Amino acid sequence: VAGLGAQRGSKKDVLLGGLLLPGFDERSCASRYQSAYYRKNMTRSPAPYLIKRLREQGALQRRCGPGSEPYTRASERLRSGQKRVDTVDGCGYLVLLSYRGLGNRILAVASAFLYAILTDRVLLVDREKTLGDLFCEPFPGTTWLLPLDFPLEGYEDLGESAAESYANVTLHNNTGPASEHRFVYLHLDHGATPANRLVYCDDHRQFLHRVQWVVLRTDSYIAPSLFLNPVYQDELDRLFPRKDSVFYIISRYLLHPTNDVWGMVTRFYNSYLGSADETLGIQVRAFDDDTPPQNILDQILACTSQEHLLPGVIAGGPPPPPKTGSRARSKAVLMTGLNGWYHDSIREMYWQSPSANGEVVSVHQPSHEEYQLTGVATHDMKALAEMYLLSMTDKIITSGWSTFGYVGSALGGLTPYLMMRPVHLKVPDLRCKRAMSMEPCAHGPAYFECTRKEYNRVFHTDNMVPHVQACEDMGWGLKLT
Ligand code: GDP
Numbered sequence: 035v036a037g038l039g040a041q042r043g044s045k046k047d048v049l050l051g052g053l054l055l056p057g058f059d060e061r062s063c064a065s066r067y068q069s070a071y072y073r074k075n076m077t078r079s080p081a082p083y084l085i086k087r088l089r090e091q092g093a094l095q096r097r098c099g100p101g102s103e104p105y106t107r108a109s110e111r112l113r114s115g116q117k118r119v120d121t122v123d124g125c126g127y128l129v130l131l132s133y134r135g136l137g138n139r140i141l142a143v144a145s146a147f148l149y150a151i152l153t154d155r156v157l158l159v160d161r162e163k164t165l166g167d168l169f170c171e172p173f174p175g176t177t178w179l180l181p182l183d184f185p186l187e188g189y190e191d192l193g194e195s196a197a198e199s200y201a202n203v204t205l206h207n208n209t210g211p212a213s214e215h216r217f218v219y220l221h222l223d224h225g226a227t228p229a230n231r232l233v234y235c236d237d238h239r240q241f242l243h244r245v246q247w248v249v250l251r252t253d254s255y256i257a258p259s260l261f262l263n264p265v266y267q268d269e270l271d272r273l274f275p276r277k278d279s280v281f282y283i284i285s286r287y288l289l290h291p292t293n294d295v296w297g298m299v300t301r302f303y304n305s306y307l308g309s310a311d312e313t314l315g316i317q318v319r320a321f322d323d324d325t326p327p328q329n330i331l332d333q334i335l336a337c338t339s340q341e342h343l344l345p346g347v348i349a350g351g352p353p354p355p356p357k358t359g360s361r362a363r364s365k366a367v368l369m370t371g372l373n374g375w376y377h378d379s380i381r382e383m384y385w386q387s388p389s390a391n392g393e394v395v396s397v398h399q400p401s402h403e404e405y406q407l408t409g410v411a412t413h414d415m416k417a418l419a420e421m422y423l424l425s426m427t428d429k430i431i432t433s434g435w436s437t438f439g440y441v442g443s444a445l446g447g448l449t450p451y452l453m454m455r456p457v458h459l460k461v462p463d464l465r466c467k468r469a470m471s472m473e474p475c476a477h478g479p480a481y482f483e484c485t486r487k488e489y490n491r492v493f494h495t496d497n498m499v500p501h502v503q504a505c506e507d508m509g510w511g512l513k514l515t
Pocket of ligand 1: 134135136137138139318319370371372401403405406407408413414416417418420435436437438439
């Protein structure tokens with residue numbers, strides 16, 4: 035980043051406009067206060083009302099979270115199935131089961147946190163195999179990790195046919211005052227049945243608020259669908275006067291890589307990116323059998339040329355004359371992908387021929403893991419480090435449909451150039467397109483109007499409210515703008 039050295043010397047707003055609290059132990063989680071020094075200033079500021087609600091959420095997490103008396107009582111009630119007594123403690127819980135790749139899981143965590151705020155619930159995240167290796171605790175004085183002795187047997191296997199699923203409970207009219215639920219299970223997979231997606235229209239006051247334990251399973255960014263629910267609109271307007279940066283602001287508050295991951299981020303940054311005049315991130319996610327790699331390479335280069343992100347090369351051109359005095363402008367390209375071939379090809383291109391404008395282009399890729407190995411700690415740590423590195427670049431190209439790319443750009447407040455996904459092995463004519471906003475795309479949103487709840491009729495929900503639009507890279511996805 036140009037001028038980063040100077041920025042390091044100057045005083046940075048490490049608390050990000052009041053988003054973060056002072057007083058956390060800096061050594062146990064260096065990224066929390068250091069990240070401001072590696073990034074551009076916040077491109078969006080948090081609203082004062084959001085900050086107030088975040089403090090209240092932190093207090094709720096401490097008062098009701100693991101280790102507290104209310105938590106002990108609530109988990110005992112869950113274990114025994116004893117009927118819920120409404121007035122006790124005022125503590126409700128949202129247990130998140132996130133799954134699939136790390137991009138999916140991060141989108142799930144950030145948007146579940148928003149849902150927890152909207153519904154006044156304590157967020158507890160299932161640690162999966164690696165979550166605790168990846169992120170620091172976001173709330174002071176408590177933990178957001180689901181305790182290992184969480185008493186709901188078989189909760190990891192809950193699926194949409196479960197008797198406790200929202201669809202089963204609501205469609206069978208089991209929500210009446212007499213029924214008290216041990217828990218309710220919300221299944222919001224991107225491919226969930228329409229009936230389970232009805233929860234997007236739930237107003238939480240009808241019966242869910244009486245349910246102390248809610249278990250949510252999602253692989254998706256559910257925030258855009260929450261914005262379609264009329265019940266949440268006023269509150270969301272106050273929390274986010276601008277709708278184009280919901281993930282960005284939440285992630286800056288909630289997600290802080292652990293020291294091991296942060297070390298990987300900063301070492302790579304300092305070695306390969308920090309001193310360049312400009313940086314470009316290119317995230318390549320080739321889905322199985324999409325198209326031959328050469329087509330994707332051509333797509334990347336067509337995009338960098340179309341958008342003037344990288345200089346062309348002069349085949350057979352002479353070496354540049356030695357520059358005396360002024361140094362040639364340097365551009366560092368950070369590439370990420372499971373495969374190293376794209377990086378090797380682009381690097382070789384700038385090795386074999388001079389760049390057309392004299393810029394010195396260097397190309398770097400931290401890893402090429404070849405296969406997705408979700409749940410293996412070092413693999414997930416590399417993936418997270420690479421998402422953070424992408425977020426520190428000046429401009430970014432990402433692969434359409436990829437949640438990895440969504441997170442890489444949204445974490446940095448970067449509006450990406452999205453490469454359209456190949457269709458029937460062919461790269462679309464439109465090679466890439468500047469996104470409308472930095473927000474991630476929701477792949478399985480609500481498809482109905484909440485006022486009508488006609489969940490069996492597909493309804494185009496984009497444009498229903500002005501700031502929720504169809505995604506550029508997936509026509510049926512929704513994103514905030
Ligand atoms: P998506 O499948 O593109 O939506 O992204 P996900 O992050 O949900 O799942 C892909 C997973 O594959 C990642 O979490 C990583 O485990 C792995 N992966 C994909 N691309 C990369 C990459 O560029 N770098 C690394 N280190 N891992 C990757």
